[in-house]
Amino acid sequence: MPDLAYRLPSFDAALATLPYATDDVARDETFWDAVRALYPSSRSVINLENGYWGAMAEPVKAMFEHWTDRTNRETTLLIRAHWPQMLEQLRETVAGALGCERDEIVLTRGATEAMLALISGYNRLQPGDSVLYCDLDYPAMRYAMEWLRERRGVVPVSFAVPEPATRASVLDAYAQMLEQHPRTRLVLLTHLSHCTGLVMPVRELAALARSAGADVIVDAAHSWGQMDFDVASLDAPFVAFNLHKWIGAPLGCGALYIRRGSVSAIDTYFGDRDFGADDIRSRIHTGSPNFAAWLAIPAALQLHRRISARAKESRLRHLRHHWVRRARELPGIEILTPDDDAMVAGITAFRVTGQTSSDANRAIAATLHERHGVYTVQRHGPRRGDVVRVTPAITTTEADLDRLLDGLRALDTL
Ligand SMILES: Cc1ncc(COP(=O)(O)O)c(C=O)c1O
Numbered sequence: 001m002p003d004l005a006y007r008l009p010s011f012d013a014a015l016a017t018l019p020y021a022t023d024d025v026a027r028d029e030t031f032w033d034a035v036r037a038l039y040p041s042s043r044s045v046i047n048l049e050n051g052y053w054g055a056m057a058e059p060v061k062a063m064f065e066h067w068t069d070r071t072n073r074e075t076t077l078l079i080r081a082h083w084p085q086m087l088e089q090l091r092e093t094v095a096g097a098l099g100c101e102r103d104e105i106v107l108t109r110g111a112t113e114a115m116l117a118l119i120s121g122y123n124r125l126q127p128g129d130s131v132l133y134c135d136l137d138y139p140a141m142r143y144a145m146e147w148l149r150e151r152r153g154v155v156p157v158s159f160a161v162p163e164p165a166t167r168a169s170v171l172d173a174y175a176q177m178l179e180q181h182p183r184t185r186l187v188l189l190t191h192l193s194h195c196t197g198l199v200m201p202v203r204e205l206a207a208l209a210r211s212a213g214a215d216v217i218v219d220a221a222h223s224w225g226q227m228d229f230d231v232a233s234l235d236a237p238f239v240a241f242n243l244h245k246w247i248g249a250p251l252g253c254g255a256l257y258i259r260r261g262s263v264s265a266i267d268t269y270f271g272d273r274d275f276g277a278d279d280i281r282s283r284i285h286t287g288s289p290n291f292a293a294w295l296a297i298p299a300a301l302q303l304h305r306r307i308s309a310r311a312k313e314s315r316l317r318h319l320r321h322h323w324v325r326r327a328r329e330l331p332g333i334e335i336l337t338p339d340d341d342a343m344v345a346g347i348t349a350f351r352v353t354g355q356t357s358s359d360a361n362r363a364i365a366a367t368l369h370e371r372h373g374v375y376t377v378q379r380h381g382p383r384r385g386d387v388v389r390v391t392p393a394i395t396t397t398e399a400d401l402d403r404l405l406d407g408l409r410a411l412d413t414l
Contacts, residue, residue, distance in 0.1 A: 004093075032395075046375065048374055106284050109252045122215070130156070131156050131184065155183075165198050188216075191234070192223040220234070226346050243255065248303060249300035250292070256280070320392065323390065334352075348390055355385070376388050
């Protein structure tokens, strides 16, 4: 079997150029200059829309190309002979990085695939039960929660997360919804909202739901790699991840977690019979994935560990604070996340007061792009109106964010 721990000599050489993270790594520009040197540079536009997916570092891309070349040359001879064992090793690697066991993880092509398998497969619902979600959840997951009405005969209930959100107001909002809808049996939770960047107190919310007799399914598409945590800390039975946003793996890499003992609550995937009913691998059936992308996961995780999850989280939050603290002083700019480190990481959205339509927010993002060379994105979802999302990467500089601030100060709509 091919050695999945194989690294090109250039991979090791590139990682050797990195210093080690210091205690004050968030402000250690020497460290981040070295990190930035590993990534492709395209400075024509300042990209503050790194939430869609994350660029691979060049050494990871080289490993992806290595595996692309190999799978393309050897095709079925490589995969038929070795894929089952290789896949087991990959599951082991991803489980190790998440702090769980291999039999709790199955790979997917992304978080959507994993989340839809969980929501559609959750089988502990009776007709007349309620399922709960909020305005900040990801659109595809909100649609799936609504579709459970047809699929399971349940009553979907949604609510708007308070603005401005605080830890107490979020906990209180979920508690009230659970109290008002005592037949709630399933709650969708998004660890880090794609819309505003709000980080939910998932562990507490999962406990709250449990005490009300409901399970939670957690969408952790944006948190793993942006924040430093392991899956046990969420204390949730069902969680979906991807590795192509903040872990730095190629596009097409995701993971589905089902806590040991909880697999029977999810139906087998379209009646899968490849694996036993007690085996998580029967809960997703991906078919042929991009083998090379999945084979590049160990390299992506190695770089992620080398930079360190703690360093990435603290740098991203530092960059977020850099622009948000200044933007808060601008009249007419509303910031959608609190300055509470427990409730925010790298992403934060803003709204220009009164500009709540999708078109208005698209126009604001277009102005920032065309006049100031700063790329952001309009997001729809919050009940109180659309927003513009700002997502730095670990390669973003404070000077990049100063350009954003120049753009915000010059907005005609203010
Ligand atoms: C909260 C959330 N969930 C799910 C997804 C979808 O992830 P993927 O592209 O891996 O399917 C996204 C992507 O932006 C997201 O932000």
